[in-house]
Amino acid sequence: MNVAVAIQAIANLSWLAFFGILVLIVIRAGRKQPVKGLTSVMIGTLVLAGVLTTLSAGIVFIEPNERGVVISALAPDGYRKQALEPGLRWIIPFFERVEFYSVAKQTYTMSGTVSEGQVQGNDSVAARTADGQEIFMDASVLFKVDPTKVVQVHINWQKRYADDLVRPLARGIIRDIVSQYRVDEVVSTRRLEMTQEIQAEMERKLEENGLLLDDFILRNITFSPEYAASVEQKQIAEQQAQQAKFVVEQKKQEAEQARQVAQGKADAAVIAAKGDADARLIQAEAEAKALQMIADVLKENPDLLTYEYIQQLAPGIQVMLVPNDNPFLLPLPSMEQPEVTPTLPVSPTIP
Numbered sequence: 001m002n003v004a005v006a007i008q009a010i011a012n013l014s015w016l017a018f019f020g021i022l023v024l025i026v027i028r029a030g031r032k033q034p035v036k037g038l039t040s041v042m043i044g045t046l047v048l049a050g051v052l053t054t055l056s057a058g059i060v061f062i063e064p065n066e067r068g069v070v071i072s073a074l075a076p077d078g079y080r081k082q083a084l085e086p087g088l089r090w091i092i093p094f095f096e097r098v099e100f101y102s103v104a105k106q107t108y109t110m111s112g113t114v115s116e117g118q119v120q121g122n123d124s125v126a127a128r129t130a131d132g133q134e135i136f137m138d139a140s141v142l143f144k145v146d147p148t149k150v151v152q153v154h155i156n157w158q159k160r161y162a163d164d165l166v167r168p169l170a171r172g173i174i175r176d177i178v179s180q181y182r183v184d185e186v187v188s189t190r191r192l193e194m195t196q197e198i199q200a201e202m203e204r205k206l207e208e209n210g211l212l213l214d215d216f217i218l219r220n221i222t223f224s225p226e227y228a229a230s231v232e233q234k235q236i237a238e239q240q241a242q243q244a245k246f247v248v249e250q251k252k253q254e255a256e257q258a259r260q261v262a263q264g265k266a267d268a269a270v271i272a273a274k275g276d277a278d279a280r281l282i283q284a285e286a287e288a289k290a291l292q293m294i295a296d297v298l299k300e301n302p303d304l305l306t307y308e309y310i311q312q313l314a315p316g317i318q319v320m321l322v323p324n325d326n327p328f329l330l331p332l333p334s335m336e337q338p339e340v341t342p343t344l345p346v347s348p349t350i351p
Contacts, residue, residue, distance in 0.1 A: 002061035003088055011052030018045040057093035062086045067150040068098040083150040099154060103147045105214055108166045109140045112222065118162070124222070125171050127178035129186055135178070136222045141170050141202070142214040149210035156209065165209055170216075173201050187221060 021042040068084030109117040112124035124136040199216040
């Protein structure tokens with residue numbers, strides 16, 4: 001409770017006390033009882049009630065989110081040029097009064113949903129696009145009264161600025177700007193650009209009339225039933241096309257995967273064959289080098305081959321064949337008696 005309200009309450013109680021004392025005096029006078037003391041009290045109560053009433057009529061408390069427009073019978077134009085700022089203020093009792101205006105943020109909503117906006121029923125904004133399609137837009141305007149232009153708002157609009165200024169201004173600007181865009185641009189590609197353009201134009205218009213735009217919210221966009229059906233059919237067709245494209249891409253990927261698997265197997269076979277060939281080549285080269293080394297050793301040691309041959313004979317062999325250029329049978333030395341057996345002449349060729 002502010003000071004002005006408290007003083008007014010005390011003044012009201014004083015007036016009640018005054019009339020109570022007056023009634024009591026009348027009753028006592030009718031009974032011919034003394035009323036001298038009550039008369040003095042009544043006069044004091046009357047003076048107190050009058051002073052408090054006058055004081056309460058001159059004291060005004062302005063809330064922090066308010067401004068006060070003073071309507072004055074003593075001013076040349078009928079009002080003060082400057083609005084009252086927040087706090088306890090004084091006006092001339094009985095010659096001036098104050099109209100309070102909120103400078104806090106306010107929201108005006110236009111919606112197609114029943115009971116959602118300021119107007120009951122379907123209050124969405126019907127607009128027509130550049131390509132002739134009718135759309136319905138739900139929007140909210142967040143605004144506030146400019147604290148420095150409260151007197152101007154009171155003179156031009158009084159308390160009707162929301163319904164008589166914000167609402168028609170917003171609906172007109174929305175229709176004008178939507179008419180510059182195609183329906184597909186409004187819905188998707190240029191929706192943000194369109195919203196920003198609406199907000200900029202609305203901000204300019206409201207500022208000219210003493211209001212400040214805080215934000216413009218484009219809440220929803222709907223279509224006529226016929227266009228909505230065509231859009232739905234188009235979306236279904238696009239989805240089917242996308243599905244078919246997906247199937248084709250999937251088949252391509254499967255074919256590519258199969259090709260890569262086959263290519264991998266072929267590459268593996270080539271690598272394996274090359275590995276086998278390299279291994280055989282290495283083995284052949286090794287064998288060739290080994291034979292070359294054996295040939296070199298035999299060339300330097302001709303009797304080595306005979307020695308190796310003898311080493312491979314069974315232990316019980318006592319006689320061996322010699323090359324055809326040696327006309328002798330050579331007895332092998334006995335392991336038991338180290339005696340030499342005389343050689344016999346033989347034919348050069350052994351059948």
